[in-house]
Amino acid sequence: MITLKNIWKEYPIDGEELFVALRDVSVTIERGEFSSLIGPSGSGKSTLMHLIGLLDKPTRGDILIEGKNILEYNDDEISSLRNEFVGFVFQQFNLINKLTVLENILLPTTYTRKKLSYNPTQKAMEIMERFGIASKAKSYPNRISGGQQQRVAIARALIMSPSLILADEPTGNLDTKTGKEIMKLLAQLNREDTITVLIVTHEKDIAAQTKRKIEIVDGRII
């Protein structure tokens, strides 16, 4: 579904020296996989996640989605792909506090250029029902618990029916019990809805819950 081929990512430091974040990385994620990207901090896993999430472009190498090289796309096309193809779940939840829970979940639908085959509000209500947060629809994110906020974030990631859910340390800001619930939810989405899920983490026991582990150290996949 998404293939990264011979990816290099370099950043200039102090204008002269180059910091190499990713060295010749090649990886393919197949449809329906439940995998984790694991590595210590500074290993380049965040950089790799940003590339997979279409938030950034590599210095060299190709990124293919369904066989198409997306590095040839312009900014608007990549924005639309981000809107429709990927759903993000962040460690910090990254909800917009001035919008209600429902408005947050619906936010991606306001940026889509394609005609949706479903009623967005209705779909949002169904997801919230399923996640047990329907009663919070009119609440503001800073008025609900961390676990609930992360459920809202997952609901927001799901609203556009993406092919891939990209979860960056999704349990990092939650207590162990709530973290487990969120992991269960992600596993359930993969199993029941056959959504491809990639979890980025530095915790071994989180990675252990996934079917495939992609390990990255010093900018290389091992």
Place this chain on the structure above:
Amino acid sequence: MGFIESAFFDFSRNKGRTFLTSLGILIGVLAVVLLTAFGLGLKASIEQQFEDLGTNLIRVVPGQILKDGNFSNSSSAFTSIEFDEKDIQKLSRIREIENTVPIFSKSIIVTVGNKKEISTLYASTAGIFTALNVNADFGKLFTESDVNKRSSVVVIGPNLAEDLFLSAKQAIGKSVTIEGQKYVVIGVTNKKGGGFGGGPDFDSFIYMPYKTAYTFNTNKTFMAIILQTKTDEEIKPVIGQAEDILLKRYEEEEFSIIQQEELLSAINSIFAMINTVLVAIAAISLIVGGIGIMNIMYVTVTERIKEIGIRRALGARKSDILIQFLVASIILSLIGGLAGLGLSAVIVFFIKPYFPAYIDLNSVLLALGVSSAIGIIFGVFPAKKAADLSPIDAIRYE
């Protein structure tokens, strides 16, 4: 939540900041709209004064006052020829002329007992009342026979009458002293208003038969002659004939023959120019207001970098972000513009009894158009900055 609601939400959270930022635009719009309102009011008031005068008037004056429809500033503007009775007689022979009115005017001090007032004396024929469209509210106007008999009578304006005699009615039959001579007040004219913008203040004039005024006017000369025709169509031929008559005695540049409309349009063009300059100066404050908006929009963009990053990660295009911030800046500017317009309307409402002023549709459209334009012009750079943020840097921003 759309862009507009979103903008209002942000403004309601930062009320003080929104108020101060809009204040800049408010002051600018207020200044422009008020100055335009005063300009319009002044113009209307001058036009009204001209309208109040009799119709079909032609003025014969010394020098070249008007040149190509504007007031001349060449040295020939005020050559000191003066007309005399001979000119009046010759001009009055033109068949189409109904009323020939010589004018001798002088600033004088008029005294009654120990009360002194400065006034303008107009010495003329009885025809001056027809030409200036003046009637007597109390008493009567002087007649041709008063002129020929050199009667020691005057007709005075209502304001002057009140200043000297407490009421217009009490003035009738009393005498006033002008330069040592006593004159009986036989009439008080009706109120005409005026006096704005250097226009004549008819209500404080003194009218005197011109032959009586020869006491002051020892040369028996006149500063102007007003010719009144029966109809509009006769104005052109009368001007031609009057020119021929006067050219026999004077050089071409020594006198001017001016139609009422020409004078009005010349005065109007001067006021339009002054008003344009004033409005242009006021418009500078709008630019300052715009800079204030730009400043606060940059602050807003910085405060919301994280939000911009989230929106971009969820699929917002650069143009979506650009529009979001541009709408916010236009609304901010429009709030100021509308408030400025509202405040102008209130000020005009209260000032109207004392000064002619009004706000027309053009001022309203201009104020709204200009404030929207300022929102766009000064909002586009901050909005562009927001749109051009890298999504990855924005979302990691703390």
